[in-house]
Every structure is written in C-alpha cells, then in structure tokens.
Amino acid sequence: MLPALVLVLAISAAAWLAGRHDIADALWIAATGAVLAVLSVEIVGSLRRGEFGLDLIAALAMAGALAFGENLAGAIVALMFTGGEALEAYAQRRAAREMTALLGRLPRTATRYEDGRLCEVPLDDLAPGDRLLVRRGEVVPVDGTVDSPSAALDQSALTGEPLPVRRAHGEPVLSGSTNAGDAFDLVATHAAADSTYAGIVRLVTAAQQSKAPMARLADRFALGFLALTLLIASAAWAFSGEAVRALAVLVIATPCPLILAVPVAIISGISRCAGRGVLVKDGGALEGLAKVRTVLLDKTGTLTGGRPRLVAVRTRNGLTPDELLRLAASLDQGSAHVVAEALVAAAQEKGLALEPPEEVREDPGAGIVGRVGGRRIALGGWDFVARQTGTGSFDAEIADWTQQPGTVAVAVTVDGELAGALMLADEVRGEAGGVLRQLRRLGVSRILLATGDETRRANAIAQGLGFDAVVSEMMPQDKTRAVVAEHANGPVMMVGDGVNDAPALAAADIGVAMGARGSAASSEAANVVILVDRLDRLTDAMRIARRSRAIALQSVYTGIGLSVLGMIAAAFGWLAPVEGALLQELIDVAVILNALRAIADPPQDAAG
Structure with a gap:
C-alpha cells in the first residue's frame, strides 16, 4: 500500500501547487480513507483476539481529520502510519520455521522382505516384526534390532556424537540413524509413528505451536499512552470548546516514534x-x-x-610417530569413516607422503586391514586389531594410555605386531x-x-x-x-x-x-x-541485540516525551492539526536517526 499512497500524495501535491485544491482535497480524503479502512479491519481482528495496540490512536487521528475537514493532516498521518507498518513488516518477514528440511530427511518408504522378495512399502504400512533391508547411506526408517551379523551406524542426528557406532546382531537401532556401512537387515520393533525420529518431528512441531509470538515492543506502551492522549484531547476540547484542538492532540499523538523507531533499530x-x-x-x-x-x-x-582430530601418538618397536601416522593414514585412504578422514587430514597437514593402499578390506565401524608399501597394516578398535594378530592382549602401557575420557583410540599393527596407537578427540x-x-x-x-x-x-x-x-x-x-x-x-x-x-x-x-x-x-x-x-x-x-534494544527504547522514550510536549502545546491551541502533523514528522526524523545508530555506530566486537 505504501508505494500507491506515496504516488497519490505526490499527485495531490502537484494538483495543490497547480491551484487545483479540490483535486488535492479529494486525493487526500481518498488516501486517508483507504488507509483508515484497512486499519479498522486490522483493529477489529486484533480486538477479537484480545490484542491491543497503538494503531487505535492512528485510527482516531485519521477519522477525526476526515470528520473535521483537516484532510491534509489526515493524509500526513496516513503516510506516517503506513511507512511505519512497512518498516515493521520488513523486520518481521524472515524465514518461516517450516519443517521442510526435517520432514525431507524422514523416509517415505522402506524396503521390506515379503515371501522371499524385497518390496518398497509406505512407511505407514510397517508394523513391529517386519524384516527390512537398510542399504548403505539410507536413513533407518523405524526403531528395530539388527538381524545381520553387524551394522555400522551414524547416530549423530540423534545423539550428536560425531563417531559412527557398531551394533551387533540383536542390538537395538534407532530410527533416524544413517547406515554408514554395508546393507543390513533390521527387524522393526515399533511402528513408524511410534519411532524415535517421528517423535522428534512431533516435539519440534508441538514446541513451536505452544510458544506464543512476542508482542511488538511498541504495543507495551499502548494502554498508558492511549489513556494519556484521550485525557489531554478531552480536556482540550472541554475547556476550550474547540474540537479542532482535540484533533490536533490526536494527530501529534499518533505514535509514529514508536511505530517507526522500534523496527528501524531492530532492522539495524x-x-x-x-x-x-x-x-x-x-x-x-x-x-x-x-x-x-x-x-x-x-x-x-x-x-x-564436531569432528575428531589427532591429538597424540604412542609408538613401540622403534617406529617414529610420523611413520606410524603415515602408514595408518595411507591405509585409511581406502575408507570413508570419519576417523579415517581425520587421520588422512592429520598426515596431510604434516606433509607426510602417503602411499596407495592395496588389498583393502574394511569391517565397517570396527577397523580396516590392507597393505601399504608391502607391509600388512591393520588399524581400528582394540578388539578388531586383536583378532587380526591372533592375540587377546596388547601392551598394557599403551592400552592404559588410551583410556582417557573424551577420546577415541585407534590401535595400529604392522606385520602382525602392535606398533602403537593414535588418539583422537573432539576438542573443545x-x-x-x-x-x-x-x-x-x-x-x-x-x-x-x-x-x-x-x-x-x-x-x-x-x-x-x-x-x-x-x-x-x-x-x-x-x-x-x-x-x-x-x-x-x-x-x-x-x-x-x-x-x-x-x-x-x-x-x-x-x-x-x-x-x-x-x-x-x-x-x-x-x-x-x-x-x-x-x-x-x-x-x-x-551484544548487538542488547545495544539495539537499548537504542530502540531510548528512541521510544524520547519520541513519547516530545509527543507529550507537542500534545500539550496543541491542547493550548498553539499548534493546528497540520502543524502538529508536520511537527510529528520532525519528531519521527529525530527518533529514526537515533535508531539508525544501531548500525551506524558498531559495537565493540568480540575478538576473532
């Protein structure tokens, strides 16, 4: 509406300068009436919802201006009000909290075994006891238990932990986990609607719906300011017998310092x-x-x-830490595991020359074996590495060293002998x-x-x-x-x-x-x-928010103070309605310039 209103007022100004005061008057009435009609509908809707704002003062000022023939004053109030609403609407038009991304990740179908065949079925058709196939990279559709020898799962979406976990046959798996290894079978223990990931969607939706929207800062002053305005306007009319004084009070009381300054400070x-x-x-x-x-x-x-980093290396049998890291990272080039990526990145940061691995075989979530430069390398968890060497225990000193909270240890063997361990941590x-x-x-x-x-x-x-x-x-x-x-x-x-x-x-x-x-x-x-x-x-x-809010409140208090002084002057007959509207415009400019300090005078930023 603002562009149309500006255009109409520009045409009316040209008509008035050309001596066609009748056309200018008609355009001022039309502009004020249009804004007043829209505003009245909004006010009725707000009152039905039990909401009360300062828009009521603007409506009274415009209605009074039309009633008493102060058409230019009404048009000025309409312009101020519409401009304020446009600024506030701009501040509020931000990304809506839609659930498209979350719902997009939630599977729509699952692969179910039926009479020895694999069938794609809707998620809602799944029932406890169904046997499903979860392919590599797929999101687990329902809560269930592993029906294969093992499964490697990325549960970061559910628990926040960055490292994949390994689940053995019969162990539980949460929906929303991602299969980080080979395809595995899953026996459903819950229906889709009762599973973990669907519950997260419901929690977010319910929490968003239950949180009431925050009221506009300006509206918190509405009741007191409206009461003061009506008191001064009524007193001016009662004691002087001139209704135009009451109109002048309403015009200058139009709370544009509140309507404009707050969104400007917020936008800044x-x-x-x-x-x-x-x-x-x-x-x-x-x-x-x-x-x-x-x-x-x-x-x-x-x-x-959120990503593991190499923090320490322990070696034995004469290997240097860099050589152990080089061998481990060379083999890990054949893996997409998050730990493998961390070790490769650490080796590259050190400038170590990595060799292409050969005969690579990975047990997802457990470890990896292969050859690097003719040497047989195995790395992974202690149990996995122990199976590769045929021994049930390793160097006690290294084993104890890896038992530190907040860390993940990767044991490394070279040609069947424990060569050391690499410690990774998700550092603070x-x-x-x-x-x-x-x-x-x-x-x-x-x-x-x-x-x-x-x-x-x-x-x-x-x-x-x-x-x-x-x-x-x-x-x-x-x-x-x-x-x-x-x-x-x-x-x-x-x-x-x-x-x-x-x-x-x-x-x-x-x-x-x-x-x-x-x-x-x-x-x-x-x-x-x-x-x-x-x-x-x-x-x-x-820090920016605190300063912006302080500036907004400062603008509000200053604007209200100046408006009250103007209202008193209008009550004594020292300001006509048009003069009051123009004075209110000057007050608007002052408070808006103050509000712009939120961006023009940047706060002291934190280091970094």
Missing part, C-alpha cells in the same frame, strides 16, 4: 548481526537475545568442533572459555552443558570451563525437558547443531543453531542461526 541490529555471520530471523528474536538469563549449550558441534573450541566469560558479563546467570555423552566424558569436557551444571546421557526429549525446567530462572537460550537439538531449540525462548555444519532441522527450529563455524559469534550477536 539484524543487519549488524548478519555482518558478523549471524542470521536473526525476526525482531522478537533480537529482543530475546538481549534478555537471556540462562544458556544451555550442546557439546558436539557447539562446545566442540579454543574460544569456548572466552565465550562463557562473555556470557557472564552480558548478564547470563546460569550456564549448563547438555549432551548425549556418558557422564564421565561430559564432565571431563566441561572441566575448568565454568559451567553451573552438566547434564549428560540425554536423548532429545530429555533436552526439551531440561529447557522447560530452566524457564523458572528467566528467559532461556538453547544452543545446538543437530537434529537431536531441534526440539529443545524450539522449546527455548531463544534457540540458536550452529548452522555452518549443523543440521537443516536445527536451523529451521531456531530463532537465530550462526552461519560461520565460530561460537564467539553468539556473544557478538547478544
């Missing part, structure tokens, strides 16, 4: 966050960032980097400690680590970082319950990156997704998405 803050690689989806999310008092942090991919981000300290400075009183890791590993990761509590061994529903429980301590922020975090992100007052490598589902469920792989962007965004 959102733009500033985007410049730091943080997508804030709407104005309510920006304001929420400024008010957070409790923060829950996921571990894998959030507090840590270098900026994590500083981020937690900054959160305290920004007013956060409670910080928790929420992870699916076992307790010992979680405590080891959190040691020395200053968490108020560590909650471990959590499934998605546990994280959601933890978020809900923390609401008693004030506004809650949840920070995560996996599908398993999506329900908790949706349940929190502010959900923040690590979107650089995180799941699409978490980004959809979150209010804020960090687009770069840096945790310190979180505190940058919070």
Whole structure:
C-alpha cells in the first residue's frame, strides 16, 4: 500500500501547487480513507483476539481529520502510519520455521522382505516384526534390532556424537540413524509413528505451536499512552470548546516514534548481526537475545568442533610417530569413516607422503586391514586389531594410555605386531572459555552443558570451563525437558547443531543453531542461526541485540516525551492539526536517526 499512497500524495501535491485544491482535497480524503479502512479491519481482528495496540490512536487521528475537514493532516498521518507498518513488516518477514528440511530427511518408504522378495512399502504400512533391508547411506526408517551379523551406524542426528557406532546382531537401532556401512537387515520393533525420529518431528512441531509470538515492543506502551492522549484531547476540547484542538492532540499523538523507531533499530541490529555471520530471523528474536538469563549449550558441534582430530601418538618397536601416522593414514585412504578422514587430514597437514593402499578390506565401524608399501597394516578398535594378530592382549602401557575420557583410540599393527596407537578427540573450541566469560558479563546467570555423552566424558569436557551444571546421557526429549525446567530462572537460550537439538531449540525462548555444519532441522527450529563455524559469534550477536534494544527504547522514550510536549502545546491551541502533523514528522526524523545508530555506530566486537 505504501508505494500507491506515496504516488497519490505526490499527485495531490502537484494538483495543490497547480491551484487545483479540490483535486488535492479529494486525493487526500481518498488516501486517508483507504488507509483508515484497512486499519479498522486490522483493529477489529486484533480486538477479537484480545490484542491491543497503538494503531487505535492512528485510527482516531485519521477519522477525526476526515470528520473535521483537516484532510491534509489526515493524509500526513496516513503516510506516517503506513511507512511505519512497512518498516515493521520488513523486520518481521524472515524465514518461516517450516519443517521442510526435517520432514525431507524422514523416509517415505522402506524396503521390506515379503515371501522371499524385497518390496518398497509406505512407511505407514510397517508394523513391529517386519524384516527390512537398510542399504548403505539410507536413513533407518523405524526403531528395530539388527538381524545381520553387524551394522555400522551414524547416530549423530540423534545423539550428536560425531563417531559412527557398531551394533551387533540383536542390538537395538534407532530410527533416524544413517547406515554408514554395508546393507543390513533390521527387524522393526515399533511402528513408524511410534519411532524415535517421528517423535522428534512431533516435539519440534508441538514446541513451536505452544510458544506464543512476542508482542511488538511498541504495543507495551499502548494502554498508558492511549489513556494519556484521550485525557489531554478531552480536556482540550472541554475547556476550550474547540474540537479542532482535540484533533490536533490526536494527530501529534499518533505514535509514529514508536511505530517507526522500534523496527528501524531492530532492522539495524539484524543487519549488524548478519555482518558478523549471524542470521536473526525476526525482531522478537533480537529482543530475546538481549534478555537471556540462562544458556544451555550442546557439546558436539557447539562446545566442540564436531569432528575428531589427532591429538597424540604412542609408538613401540622403534617406529617414529610420523611413520606410524603415515602408514595408518595411507591405509585409511581406502575408507570413508570419519576417523579415517581425520587421520588422512592429520598426515596431510604434516606433509607426510602417503602411499596407495592395496588389498583393502574394511569391517565397517570396527577397523580396516590392507597393505601399504608391502607391509600388512591393520588399524581400528582394540578388539578388531586383536583378532587380526591372533592375540587377546596388547601392551598394557599403551592400552592404559588410551583410556582417557573424551577420546577415541585407534590401535595400529604392522606385520602382525602392535606398533602403537593414535588418539583422537573432539576438542573443545579454543574460544569456548572466552565465550562463557562473555556470557557472564552480558548478564547470563546460569550456564549448563547438555549432551548425549556418558557422564564421565561430559564432565571431563566441561572441566575448568565454568559451567553451573552438566547434564549428560540425554536423548532429545530429555533436552526439551531440561529447557522447560530452566524457564523458572528467566528467559532461556538453547544452543545446538543437530537434529537431536531441534526440539529443545524450539522449546527455548531463544534457540540458536550452529548452522555452518549443523543440521537443516536445527536451523529451521531456531530463532537465530550462526552461519560461520565460530561460537564467539553468539556473544557478538547478544551484544548487538542488547545495544539495539537499548537504542530502540531510548528512541521510544524520547519520541513519547516530545509527543507529550507537542500534545500539550496543541491542547493550548498553539499548534493546528497540520502543524502538529508536520511537527510529528520532525519528531519521527529525530527518533529514526537515533535508531539508525544501531548500525551506524558498531559495537565493540568480540575478538576473532
């Protein structure tokens, strides 16, 4: 509507300058009437929903202007109001939290054994007891048990753990896991609707629907400001007997400083966050960032980097650490396992010359054997390597060395003899400690680590970082319950990156997704998405949000103060309605310029 209104007012200005005041008047009436009609419908709808806003003052001003023939004043109010709504609509038109990414990952069909044949059947047709085939790379469609000798599964979407796990015959498998190895058979233990992954979808949907939208900041001043406006307008009319004074009061009271300044400050803050690689989806999310008092942090991919890295090497039989790494990485070139990728990357960083492997045979999730430069190499877990050498035990010193919380050990044999071990860990981000300290400075009183890791590993990761509590061994529903429980301590922020975090992100007052490598589902469920792989962007965004909110409130208080002074002047007859409308425009310009400081004067950014 704004472009059409601007065009009409431009034509009316040209008509007035050309001496055709009748055409100008008609256009002013038409423009004001059109805006008033649309606004009236919106106000009726809001009142039916039990919502009350400052739009009512603008409607009274436009209706009064038309009633008393102050058509230019009405057109000016209509322009101010429409411009304010356009700015606010721009601030609110952000990515809708649709579940397309999450639902797109959920399988629609499954491969079921029927009378010795394989048939593709809809997911809803599956029942407990059905025997299914899960191919390499497919998402497990329902909860079940392994009906093959073994299965290698990537459960990172459910537990957040970056390392695939191996499940033996008869062991349980969760829907939503990805087959990281060869095809295996699965016996369904639940129907699709009752399985883990479908439950995550329902949790996110329910949490989003139950969270009420945040009211516009300006509307919080509505009742008091409306009462004051009507009091001054009524007093002016009663004591002077001139209705035009009451109209002038209404015109100058039109809350454009509130309607305009708030979205401008919010848009500026959102733009500033985007410049730091943080997508804030709407104005309510920006304001929420400024008010957070409790923060829950996921571990894998959030507090840590989410990918294993080589942290130490132990050798024996005269091998150097670099030579052991070179042999292991050369063989691992034949594997797509996440640990293999980490070892190859570590060798390449050191500039080691890798050889092509031969006769490679991989047991998914367990280990790999083959030849490198004529030597027979085996690497993997202790049990796997022991089977390759025919011995049941290895060097006790190396075995004890690998038993450290938060690490994964890869044993290596060369020509049937234990040559050493490689230790990998999903390390805590270098900026994590500083981020937690900054959160305290920004007013956060409670910080928790929420992870699916076992307790010992979680405590080891959190040691020395200053968490108020560590909650471990959590499934998605546990994280959601933890978020809900923390609401008693004030506004809650949840920070995560996996599908398993999506329900908790949706349940929190502010959900923040690590979107650089995180799941699409978490980004959809979150209010804020960090687009770069840096945790310190979180505190940058919070600092920007606090400053933007402070500037918005400053603009509101200044605008209201100036409007009240103008209303008093109008009540005494010192300002006509048109003069009041023009004065209100000057107030608008002042508060908007102040609001623009949210982007023109950048805050002090966090290091990095």
